[in-house]
Amino acid sequence: MRASRLVSILLLLQTRGRLTARELAERLEVSVRTIYRDVESLHAAGIPLYGDAGPSGGYRLLDGYRTRLTGLTADEAESLFLAGLPGPAAELGLGAVVTAAQLKLMAALPVELRDRAGRIQERFLLDAPSWYRDAEPVTHLPAVAAAVWEEHALRVRYRRWKAPQEVERRLEPYGLVVKAGRWYVVARCGGQVRTYRVSQILELHPLREERFARPPDFDLAAHWEAYRVEFEARLRRGEAVARLSPRGLERLADLMTPGVVTAARATAGPPDEEGWTRVTVPIESVEHATGEFLRLGTDVEVLEPPELRHALAATAGALTALYAGRDAPLGASRDVPLGAGGPASRPARQPGAAVRRITWKRRVTS
Template sequence: MKSSRLLSILLLLQTRGRMTAARLAEELEVSVRTVYRDIESLHAAGVPLYGEAGHAGGYQLLDGYRTRLTGLSVPEAEALFLSGVPGPASELGLGSALAAAQLKLRAALPPDLRVQADRMRGRFHLDAPGWYAPDDDVRHLPQVADAVWHGRVLDVRYRRWKAPTDVDRRLEPYGLVLKAGRWYVVAGPGPRTYRVDQILDVTVREEEFAPPDGFDLAAYWRDYQADFHARLYGGEAVVRLAPDAAARLTGAARQALADTGVTESDGWVRAVLPIESLDHAHRTFLALGTDIEIVEPPELRARLTETARALAARYAAG
């Protein structure tokens, strides 16, 4: 809607400063001509903005002008309160700041939106970490976050999985990522990814740094995850699954079943599933009991056959 788009232009100019018509059009996913018309509408409504031509030009609000939050829709107000996750904010040392910000936001909302936001906060609670996982020790997270924000170099003592396990590293922290309740710091040189809960000790240097030009944390994390999964699942297994077994698969196996599964005449589903290793696949598929048949690779089929025989012999002897 045009009214929503006009408010978006105001907020973009208010938060980012000067922006060209082309940049506004890209952000709003409209044509440059539409942006020109919207700017004219804002002028007609008395909004104090001006434009400058040239390479460094663009549209800008007069200094001191601020729009209020009265343009928020009900879903937008609900989403703002739902986005405030107290656990991660507290871990970053921002728990009180989050509470204060939500209080100010609530006070600025019109009464009807305030009711909807309170209802959302009272009925939804976000708890990111998974079950059965102990809380990570992230006592150094506030220091790491401060170094990320101010561009300061870190000296850390880090625990890794291979020997020597405890190593010293000089890190240039580009950004922090929260994934499934676990904090990671993406740092140069490299960059590389480190678990914050594996940092044993940290010292913040006075030395400053700047991330490489064009570094995009979200794009890096997408590529990192894709590479991680590619390395994690180094093999494949052709299997046949009983109709009820599909619901017991999770993660990459469930997705592969949806992508490759073919129902055969007896009702079983033949599919190609990714596997980490023969050992891991042996343990995983054994849990499915008689609801799975391994077709390939023959090494995995032979190992499960041997296990089944050993189980049958043990119970027969009893």
């Protein structure tokens, strides 16, 4: 561990030029006192490293000195594919390995390329998880990843949504996929390739003696795309016919999945005399569709099926009864994006609009 840290200090100084002891300590997650000891060890080893005192001081290498300790280990080379995904890399237990690999790669680049790579890293960030979701517990993810890499089977106890809810399965894992911050393992089970959510694995036992041969022509990306399309089509077997305002047609992409939006727009006819467009939308169930269409507010009118139309009317009536006679914040109408894919700000108040003070009372229940 200490040897790796000494190399990291050299590579950091080689790529950054000058760093203070505190900056080195923060990057390597150690104390400043530890950095002082490490610098003394590097001095003793003959490394041309010296420090400048004062506010603009710090440690730096002698001009022209470059270490040749830039060769990537096997683990570091493999982890480079996760370099843009710090969250998933950390969940796999590869956070420190990815950092070391990036550092070595930066140190090996010519100065001009190193500067360009550094600019990209400073200016772009890929944040994979979706909004408003807490991280899922993925206790067994490292063990699943090891089985994927080493091609050995797993015995798992798995929780699923249908009865029986808890089942035991023997899996031959082919690959891992992270989708919107959720981890899935693609594995062969009982002669079929299936997909399992890693957070739903309750118990796991590695079967290291039971090796399997991963099909050489298995394409994880192609399999996942086919699974995603098939899953959505299987989930949404029903259809709803609706009229959408121009704004509703535009907001559809923010409130529903890309597959649903594509299918709906493919059925769109020309706008009617009011500018509204008739579309056919794939739906999962009346209950689920009620929630989806309510988010469009008065920008949608469902025409079919009758049971969905009745469900929307009943919900709207219940809301009217609930809020009848109560003050509500101004602007809490269709102008406020509902269920958008990220933070949305309330539209600015129009000049001259009245302002009322709204008092919210806390309901106390026994």
